[in-house]
Amino acid sequence: MSKHLNIVSIEELMEQISESDLYPQLILQLQKDLNRAGIDYEINKNSTFKELFLEIEQLLLEKINNAFNDFLNLLYAVDVSERDIKNCNSEEGVTVGRYATYLILKREWQKVYYRNVL
Template sequence: MLPNSIKKYQNSTDLLINIAENDLYSKLIIQLTKDFGLANYDLKISEKSTPDTLKEALNNAIKNLILTDSNTYKTILYIIDVPEEIIQKIDTSDINNYVEAVVFLILKRVWKKVWFRAKYTN
């Protein structure tokens, strides 16, 4: 799967199921854990977790950060390199839809990092 094909996925579940079929799925989890750790947030997720478990953990983490620690939330977005202008365009009227959209953006960006690193550093 090429990073450009990420655009064809409509949500994080669809993206994760397809990534899980790739041998880089565990590297995606390692990178997410590393990026969250750089923001001093301990994202507890096993490399062997299912896509649904990973999505649930990310949704819970992001929702918790939005509600309790906006500085860490913003730091994570900065570390992962999710563009602020895209975040600002997301409808905030429903927290669950907002969190789902942010998680999708995070997963797309981290997947691109992992994919490019695997393709061009081996």
């Protein structure tokens, strides 16, 4: 998978979410799924999307390195498939963490968007 395609997708996602009134609901949905996964973490509700992305990326890196089952539980709670994670084509923790953050936020946005717009 091309890094350029990931960057474009992340930027498109960021633009779509940043321009929406549904951003607070995205944060609530993400917090709900973190709790369902058994991860005791409070999201900063006042963060911009870019800050949220970095915050979740750091959380995932910590889970990948120190509590891998928590990472897997979160993927399951959010409904990110193992196949999608494998598409990352990297074993480097930072790259996997960044890609997983993108997939998680993308999936959470889909949940919020479909619930409120369609």
